[in-house]
Amino acid sequence: xxxxxxxxxxxxDVTNSVRDVRAGAVxxxxxxxxxxxxxxxxxxxxxxxxxxxxxxxxHELADEAKQRFPIQAVAIVHRTGTLGPGDVSVxxxxxxxHRAQAFExxxxxxxxxxxxxxxxxxxxxxxxxxxxxxPGLDAPAAGKEPS
Amino acid sequence: MKIKVxxxxxxxxxTGCSAHEFEVADGSCLHDLTTSIYTVFPELxxxxxxxxxxxxxxxxxxxxxxSDLSEVACFxxxxxx
Numbered sequence: 001x002x003x004x005x006x007x008x009x010x011x012x013d014v015t016n017s018v019r020d021v022r023a024g025a026v027x028x029x030x031x032x033x034x035x036x037x038x039x040x041x042x043x044x045x046x047x048x049x050x051x052x053x054x055x056x057x058x059h060e061l062a063d064e065a066k067q068r069f070p071i072q073a074v075a076i077v078h079r080t081g082t083l084g085p086g087d088v089s090v091x092x093x094x095x096x097x098h099r100a101q102a103f104e105x106x107x108x109x110x111x112x113x114x115x116x117x118x119x120x121x122x123x124x125x126x127x128x129x130x131x132x133x134x135p136g137l138d139a140p141a142a143g144k145e146p147s
Numbered sequence: 148m149k150i151k152v153x154x155x156x157x158x159x160x161x162t163g164c165s166a167h168e169f170e171v172a173d174g175s176c177l178h179d180l181t182t183s184i185y186t187v188f189p190e191l192x193x194x195x196x197x198x199x200x201x202x203x204x205x206x207x208x209x210x211x212x213x214s215d216l217s218e219v220a221c222f223x224x225x226x227x228x
Contacts, residue, residue, distance in 0.1 A: 031228045047227065050155055050220055053204040054227075078227060090228050110228060118201070118220070119227030120156035132157040134223040137197045 001075040002058045004049055009077050014091040018073035023095035027102040029110050035085035041126040047080045047089060050118040054078070057117040061109060069105040070096055076109065078119055089121075148173055148215035150180055155222040158198065161190040171213065177202065178209040180219060197223055 001017040015028045035042050062074045072095040079089050092109050096102040124130045150169050154162050169183050177200055185192055201220040202211050213219070 048156055049227070050153065050201070050204075050222065053201055053220065056204050114225070114228040116225065117227050118155065118222060118225050120222070121226050122156070132160065132223070133226040134157055134194075134197065135226060136224050137157070137194055 001077060002055065002062060003077050004051055004054060005077060005079055006081045007079070009079055009088045009091045011088060011091045011093075014075045014077050015093045017075045018093045018095040020072040020095050022097065023072045023102075024097050025099035025102040026093060026095045027099075027106040029090075029092040029106045030088050031090040031110065033083050033085050033087045033089060042085060043124045043126045044082055044084050045089070046082050046122040046124070047078075048120050048122070049078070049080050053118050058113070061112050061116070064112075065094070065105055065109055068108065069094075069101050071101075071105055072096060074105070074109070076113065078113075078117070080119070148175075148213075150175075150213055150215070151218050152180070152184060153218065153220040155220065156226075157194060157223045158191060158221050161194070162188045173215075175213050176209065177207055177211040177213060177219070180213060181209065184221065191221070194223055199224065 011030060019026055033045050058076045065071055065074055075093045077091045083089055092106055094102050094105045121133045123133055150171055151166060152169060153166050159165050169180060171180050199222055200207050202217050
C-alpha cells in the first residue's frame, strides 16, 4: 500500500496491509502534527505534494528498503491538505522476521521520506504567522523581509 | 520548443503560479531553462541556491538535456512527514 490521500489515514488498515505469517514483528510509525515547537504554537499545517513524483519516490523507497532490510511487506501513506494538531500526516508500516529489523527499517523509511519525497508543509501559527517549512532555508523572523 | 515548468511550495508562492510554459531552443539543457526561469521570475533568485529540479518526475542535474515532452518541476527542500 503506497498512496497519497486527502482523507484521514486509517492506520489500522495500513498496519493490517503488512501483516504476514512469515513476520514476527510489525512496526507502525505515525507522524502527527505537533502543537508546540519551542515558543511557537501551531494552528494548522498545509501539506502539498507533487503527486506523480511523490508516489514514484515512495515506491523507490519501498524497493530500496527491501534491499536493505529483510522486509516481508511495507506500506507508506501520506496525507495532503490541511491538518490540525494531533492529526496523522504519515503512516509507515513494515513487517520483518524479527523486531530489531522492523524498527530499523521503519526508522530508515521515515528518515528517507523526509529527505527525498516531494511533499512540503506550510505552517500556520496561532499568532497569525505563516511559513513554508524548507530545511536549510531559514524562515524569515516575524516582521522581517526575506533576505 | 515549449517546456512546461511546475512550481511547488515556496517556489509557487514566490512566482505566484503553479505552472508556466517557457520557450527554449531545441537541444537545451536544464541550465538553459533555469536561466530563462530566473529572468521571468527573478523572485526565485532569493532561494535559487536551495532549489531542487526534477525532469519527468526524477531529480535532475543542470546538464540534463530537455525535449519538448519534458515536464520540469522546481521546488525548495522537501518537508513531508
